[in-house]
Amino acid sequence: MEKVRRLRAMGSLCRQQAAYNGMNKWKLLAEAEYWEHLAEIELSAYFQECNVDSSTSSHDLAVVRKLLQSGDEVTLKPKVGPTRQTSGALQ
Numbered sequence: 001m002e003k004v005r006r007l008r009a010m011g012s013l014c015r016q017q018a019a020y021n022g023m024n025k026w027k028l029l030a031e032a033e034y035w036e037h038l039a040e041i042e043l044s045a046y047f048q049e050c051n052v053d054s055s056t057s058s059h060d061l062a063v064v065r066k067l068l069q070s071g072d073e074v075t076l077k078p079k080v081g082p083t084r085q086t087s088g089a090l091q
Helices: 002-020 022-051 058-070
Strands: none
Touching (some): 022 058
């Protein structure tokens, strides 16, 4: 969460500079948007880690973080255990 706070602070600094620097206003506002985007990615990854089952390895968490940073849509599917066959049922 500390990293999210620092990223948002960077965005805030860029917006403050844009208010006083008319020549680079749009560049600074774009940079502020970039910092906010990074903060959102980090926050999303943080909550993904909080919600992940304790049996998930740290490698799996790194993969989730990479996917979130890539900007692709991510859909997590629950793990499904072995299915039981019932007598007389066709599969």
